[in-house]
Each structure stands twice: as C-alpha cells, then as structure tokens.
Amino acid sequence: MLTGRLENAAVYFTSSFLHRMRFLDEDNSWELLRKKIFGEDSCPQELVEIGKKIAQNCQGLPLAVVVIGGLLSKDIKTERHWRNVAENLSSKLTSNDDQFLKILSLGYNQLPHHLKGCFLYMGNFPEDFNIRVAMLVKLWVAEGILQPVKFNSLEDVAYEYLLDLVDRNLVLDFERRWNGKIKICKIHDLLRDLCKRDAERKNFFHVMNENFDKIPRGINVHQVSIHRDREILYSRCINLPMSLMRSSLFVDGRLNLPVFASFSLLRVLHTGLEYRINLPDEIIKLVNMRHLSSRCNQRWPLESIYKLWNLQTLILYIDASVQLPPEIWNMSELSHVQLF
Known part of the structure; x- marks a missing residue:
C-alpha cells in the first residue's frame, strides 16, 4: 500500500501538472522507484540493496525517481547494470552544476538514439503548453527525425x-x-529546460522568448521557435544567421512573413492560431516546404499551391471560401489537408 505522500507523487505524474512537491524520504523513494520499474510485482531480492541506493541518490526528488524508474524499466534488470546506474548518478551529484538536471540528464543520455531527437524537440514548446499529439506527429514527420x-x-x-x-x-x-x-x-518544465539546453548546445533548435540577440553569432540557425507574443518584423530578421534555416515554429506570436521567402531550405512553417498573418505570394518558391500551418488574414492565392511539390501537411485558417486547384491531386507527398 502506498503511503499518502507517495500516493500524491503518483497522482502528480499521471493527472495534474503542479510544480511543487515535497521531497520523499528514503523508504517512499524506493517504493516509488520499485513501482515504476516492476508495477505490482516484487523486486528480485538481488536488486533490492542496489535499488535502494539508486533511490537514495535521487535525493528525494520525485521527478528524478520517476525518470530513473522509467529508464530502468526499459533496460536489462541485472545487478551489474544497476550498479553502473548508481555510480553514474553518484558521479553526477558531485559536480557543481544543478544536481536535479544532472540526474534528469541520465534519463536522456540512456535513451535509444532514435528517441533522442524526438525528446529534444519537446523543448520547442512553452512551459505548461498543451501539445496536441496530432500536430506533434506531423511536425516530427516533416522534420525528418524519425527512422522509417x-x-x-x-x-x-x-x-x-x-x-x-x-x-x-x-x-x-x-x-x-x-x-x-x-x-x-x-x-x-524541468525536463523542458533540459531539452532546450541540450538542443541549443547542439544547434538543433533555438528558442526565442524575448528577442533574437541570444542567437549565437557565427553559426547558421537550422530551427527557431518563437514563444513571445510580439510581432516579428522583417527589420529584426534580415541580419540573422539563418541562411540554412529549415524550420520555424511561431508557437505564440504574431509575425510578418516577407523575410521567409528568401529561406530556400525552409521545410516547416508552423504558426499559432491566435493571430492572422500575411502569407506572401513568394512563399510558393519554397519548394522544400513539407509542413505549412497558419491562420491567414486574407484570401491566399491557393491556385499555385501545387508548386510546393514536397508538401506533406497543409493547414490553413482562412476567413473566406476557398477552392483548391485540381493539380493538388498530383502532389504525391501531400497526406493531410485542412482548410477552415
């Protein structure tokens, strides 16, 4: 039977999204770890001692216990492997960096290669953001980070x-x-911080909350995600190191788009639905575009949409009646179309 505190920890990770949680004592840390690995089954006796050591190394942090439990539930369950995990946890806690992120990074580092890009991608979204799975799946496909x-x-x-x-x-x-x-x-939010930090370090993507000045100079930005509710103007974008930009996510912001017509490699343009934008006619030249989702404030000339022959997803919110050209049936990559 779970104790009251452990019961609250379980609820925290399954239904609510609170940001404060009391630390667990050693007994409750071990019980939570055991249940995350074995469910209702008991832990093999030879793993109990080292399992308690792993739980102790999580230092009472419920999220750390849960993440490490998820790691161990997928890995081989041998005493030797668990001792390696315990040693890795211990070594991470001896550094001067934030101990919580050090623990959580172990869960990321142990991920299979094919999952790492998908996990890092989650850092694109703002804190406490409702991520619609149907859209996330389409973005992952368009970004080319999946293994067929x-x-x-x-x-x-x-x-x-x-x-x-x-x-x-x-x-x-x-x-x-x-x-x-x-x-x-x-x-x-702590796992999101881990994703964001690692992704920016690897130049996988850069999140902009305030302005573009935080983008490191001397590199070409491949993906940028805008979270700020502000208009992104051409004059602010023109000097950015984005000649190789492949993806732009405007999760929560207004923007003016003529600058993007010059980004010939752009393959993902995803904007929030709260604000209407102007899509320039020149966007038809972006033949590498795979994913286009936005809310338009005018009737966009859709008769040329077939020129985006790599397009996989087209989602447009247009306050006018529209008609797609018959050539759209020749777009072999197009699999999802929504017009509102």
Whole structure:
C-alpha cells in the first residue's frame, strides 16, 4: 500500500501538472522507484540493496525517481547494470552544476538514439503548453527525425515513439481521446529546460522568448521557435544567421512573413492560431516546404499551391471560401489537408 505522500507523487505524474512537491524520504523513494520499474510485482531480492541506493541518490526528488524508474524499466534488470546506474548518478551529484538536471540528464543520455531527437524537440514548446499529439506527429514527420519502419507509416512510428517517451516518464500523458489514444501531452518544465539546453548546445533548435540577440553569432540557425507574443518584423530578421534555416515554429506570436521567402531550405512553417498573418505570394518558391500551418488574414492565392511539390501537411485558417486547384491531386507527398 502506498503511503499518502507517495500516493500524491503518483497522482502528480499521471493527472495534474503542479510544480511543487515535497521531497520523499528514503523508504517512499524506493517504493516509488520499485513501482515504476516492476508495477505490482516484487523486486528480485538481488536488486533490492542496489535499488535502494539508486533511490537514495535521487535525493528525494520525485521527478528524478520517476525518470530513473522509467529508464530502468526499459533496460536489462541485472545487478551489474544497476550498479553502473548508481555510480553514474553518484558521479553526477558531485559536480557543481544543478544536481536535479544532472540526474534528469541520465534519463536522456540512456535513451535509444532514435528517441533522442524526438525528446529534444519537446523543448520547442512553452512551459505548461498543451501539445496536441496530432500536430506533434506531423511536425516530427516533416522534420525528418524519425527512422522509417517497414510496413508502418511514419505517423504510426511517431506515435509509437511518443508512447515510448511516455512509458519512460519523460513526457506526460495529459488527455486521451474516446478511443484511448493520447490527445494532449505535456512536458515538465524541468525536463523542458533540459531539452532546450541540450538542443541549443547542439544547434538543433533555438528558442526565442524575448528577442533574437541570444542567437549565437557565427553559426547558421537550422530551427527557431518563437514563444513571445510580439510581432516579428522583417527589420529584426534580415541580419540573422539563418541562411540554412529549415524550420520555424511561431508557437505564440504574431509575425510578418516577407523575410521567409528568401529561406530556400525552409521545410516547416508552423504558426499559432491566435493571430492572422500575411502569407506572401513568394512563399510558393519554397519548394522544400513539407509542413505549412497558419491562420491567414486574407484570401491566399491557393491556385499555385501545387508548386510546393514536397508538401506533406497543409493547414490553413482562412476567413473566406476557398477552392483548391485540381493539380493538388498530383502532389504525391501531400497526406493531410485542412482548410477552415
């Protein structure tokens, strides 16, 4: 039977998204770790001692216990392997860096290679953001960060990857559909910080909250995510090191788009739905575009959309009646179209 404090910890990681939690004592840390690894089954006796040591090294941090539990539940369950995990945890806690992020980074470092890019991608979204799984799957496909699996569509592969991240307690299953599939997911703000830090260090993507001055000079930015509710003007963008930019996510901001017509490698343009934008006619020249999702404040000339022959997803919110050209049926990559 879980104690009251441990019960609260379990609820925290399954249904609510609170940001404060009391520390666990050693007994409750071990019980939470054991349940995350073995469920209702008992732990093999030869693993109990080292398991308690691992729980102790999490220093009472519930999220750390859950993340490490997710890691161990997927790995081989041998005393030797668990001792390696315990030693890694101990060594990370001896540095001067933030001990919590050091513990959580172990869960990331032990991920299979095919999951690392998908997990880091979660840092694109703002804190406590409701991430719609249907859109996340399409973005992962368009970004090209999935490994194809024979006889499975990339959308199915993406959803399986998401389930794996949820099983490892790195992503929160927040809301389900009527058929049991995940509709909304979230990521804890501390795990998001880990994703954001590692992604920026590897130049995977850069998150802009205030302005563009934080983008390191001397590098070409491949992906940028804008979280600030502000208009992004051409004059602010023109001198950015973005000649190789492939992806732009405007999660929560207004923007003016003529600058993007010069980014010939751009393949993902995703904007929030709260604000209407102007899509310039020149966007038709971006033949590498795979994903285009935005809310337009005018009737955009869709008769030329077929020129974006690599397009996979087209989602447009247009306050006018529209008609797609017949050439759209010749777009072999296009698999999802929504017009509102």
